[in-house]
Amino acid sequence: MRNFRFLQPDSVSTVLKAKEEERENGRILAGGTNLLSYIKMGRVKEGLLIDITRLDELKQIEDTENEVSFGASLTITELLNSSVVQNRLSYLHDTLTHFANPLIRNQATLGGNIADGSPIADTIPILLVLDATVTAASSKSERIIPLKEFFVGPGKTVLAADELLVKVSVPVHESSGVKMIKLGLRNGTACSVTSAAVRVEQDNKKLREIRIALGGVAPTPIRAYNCENALLDGLFDIEAAAGAELEALQQDINPISDVRGTAEYRRGVSVNLVKRALRSAAGMEV
């Protein structure tokens, strides 16, 4: 039997109190685009549904010199419509236009996309290369977690049972080139088969910093540290980046075969996606 209770709190502190009492049984209902399908599939059968969609506290955008912070229950459409995102984080804006479809974008929230812990969440790879952090709050304390340390396994994150993801902070890298590419079985309303994001900082054509992140190639979204290091070590010549350095990527990824694609395919296209994202981020012809 499905057995749910429903709570629509008027403040974040009420949410946190409810989380403290209910722990895992307190299910956060933000956009509901994941939660409702879990309920329908029978993966979630009972508990207290805590509706956070009406909390203005979680809908704020803070724009500071080095960083932009987003309230966790901002919807993807709200982010797309935000002038801060359009102007200061245009690459994020570009990525979000490929998020699911307009109907889902109207519902789904940034916090939900992260907290769900899906290895193929559409926002994660780009947030990883931007060195984003998330703020988790409980009734007792608040902590900041680097996004790269946030994911533990499919659907599993470091969020404690009494914690709520309240904020996502994205550093602004004025001089970086950033690109994310999503690959699904078709363009619209498709789950990613594989996705890749790259950020590069160049200094006179010399690579100063690089971030590579992928979705859909491991139990969690990942940073490709081996590949990043290989590229940095090689006194990177971007023109040649199509070459051997990217082979290190194979040590970073561990894809599986599923209904959307084979492991082999994911291994192969990962390299192609990273190569293309890299060239695009570096301002080269793709």
Place this chain on the structure above:
Amino acid sequence: MKKEFQFLGKDFPRKEGRARANGFEKYPSDLYFDNMLYGRILRSPYPHARIKSIDFSEAEKLGAVCVSYEDAPGKRFNLRLVSVPKATYKDWQLFSDHMRQVGDFFGAVAAETEELAEQAARVVKVEWEILPAYMSMDAALAAKDNLIHDKVFLEDQEIKIKNNIACTREVVEGDIEAGFQEADVIVETEFETPRQYHCQLEPRSCVVRPEADGGITVWPTTQAVHNTRILIGSVFNLPLNKVNVVRITGGGHFGSGIHTNPVTLITTALALKSKRPVKIVQSREEDMYDHVRYPSKYVLKVGARKDGTLVAGHMRAYIDIGCHHIQALAYLGVMSGFWHSLYRMENMKYEGTAVYTNKVPTCAMQGYGAPQVTFGVEGTMDMLAEKLEIDPIQLRIKNYVGLGEVFWGQGPTVKSPIFSDGVVELLKKGAESIGYYKRPGSQKQTGRYRRGIGFARGFHTSGTGAPVPGEVKDYTTVQVKVNEDGTIDILTALMDHGGGTLDAAAKIVAEEFQVPFDKVGISPADTRSTGYDVCTHATRGVYCGAGAAHEVAKKTKDVLLEYAARYLDAYPDSLIFSYDEKSGQTRISVWGNPEKTTTIAAVAEHAMNKDWGTAIYSKSIRKVACPPAYTNYFVEVEVDTETGHVKILRVVAGSDAGTVINPILAKGQLHGGFYRGAGMALLENTSYDDKTGCLTNKGSMIDYKMLGIDEMPDPDDFEVIFADTYEPTGPMGAKGIGEAAFNPAPAAVTSAICDAIGIRFTKLPILPEDIMDALGEGHDK
């Protein structure tokens, strides 16, 4: 050559278009009645199991009315009544304790609200005996016991099932051994096509209302109201005049309503037991476990002489039909027919085996067996052309079955001659328009994106009519009546799936009477008020259905002419109908005597006032042929060698539909048919988790991907060419189009991919991963 018409061949808005666009159209799921209960179907979570016991007590405490195999009459039947009894295998029961797939049904509950029905369904307790499941044909064929069906009936004769073989069929012409000896080149290839889901917008649903006279009224999702009535009457032992099945607009069928859907029988069972109206609207998940396109796996061997003449062919097919017969025997028959009727071959042998597995029962879907067969046959023609170094188009022109020849697309019992043929015209115009002979080919291309142009041709039969009775029934009953103001009503049980079949009937009748389209109406129809119509399937809507309306309209016109002759004091044979655009009136005049003139309205009104009667006629009409509606597609694609994605850039569609009744709708059919055919080639399939027996998409659209509007070419890059043909046996020269619009599409897309990257795929769908795999290995797949 085409003829000139007053109304045909011009674009017209659909009669029901306004209602559909504004949300006024009623579908079964829109119906509500006082005192109505909502039903939920009880389904097996196991792919193969037997029910030891069932306990409804908790559900009954919630006030639910429950039915199960314990109440069911044991009669066996087939849901599909298109074939004659002697060719109909029966393996269905209303409910059974033997569960043969995940989602198989053993009972149902009905309650006051949908929520309560859902709750009641969840508290039904079942004790299961799990049986070994056969999730592949190999596993099923190896089985000795615990068969999916122990026995079935062919008409009334009991058949013992061995190795889960549902039925077999062999069709032989000539002598293939001798034929292959004459061959200079032989190509032998295994082809495989997917289990494509119909994905009609409205899931199969039903509403049934018991009536005061002890009968019932049924609003089902169906393509065949009369067959639904006959089956309900037979399963529930009800006299047919107590079963009224209403023609109601369906939210799409694509073949999933040729057979009576199980939900219709289940809703009827609940309504009869509760004595209240009952409605069941299935979920998308239930619908995905309800029906699917026949897949196919076959080895095709074809031999040709050096000059390109085909001399022999051998097809050995194994069809995984899932857990029930929805007439696999007919499917095997049409596989042989579609193959044999594509290309002339004196010596041919078809061997088909239908195998039961613990999967979703397979049924007809747009094209029936033709897309499956055309995929392999056209692929083989391309391979032969390459080996023989003959232009692929010329090879086809040399061998295709065309004008004056006998063909039997609908299987060996449905033979008729071909009277119209636009094949050569369409191939030549298509090749010219897309630049087929200017394509670069795979050898000359490097870089990430590779372009290719391919083509394929095919056909569908316009119905299943033939000069002699065969395995399949085909006729339509129509009544045409001239009203007292000169408007006309057509009454028929013919269904319109959304392709404009009934509009076509109205337009043809309008042309016959020379009255404007909006003066011809389609009356609401149900089985009580209409004579039998077999079903709208097999692309028979326009040729057979509207064709029947045309024949009956001529008879009605004869009655009207009789009245007009009396009214004008002339002889009927001297009267001429003409439409006067200025006055909007249709005049009846005596030739050579221009002063002797009147209107249809005046004659009809006069005939009533003088008690002569109404100009009305009703008759059952069988067409004695089923001409091929030929189609070809030329397609240009772009293959992304970094991701394996295929983009369709351009399409040139060629359609030989005879007289085109409503060009805008006919073009729409080609866009739609190509769209689903390309989906079959590139994306659509239902696969299974062999351990659980569940669909890997879990009945969810998120993992049943179809092409999106993004993946289709810009409408400006989708050209349609209609052949300049006139079908002499058709209504005003018309043939069919619906399924013909689908059939060659998967083969054409495959051919274009081959032209782009030099790799020929023989298994569909061709997923991005298959392309990357093949590019990595550099050989055919």
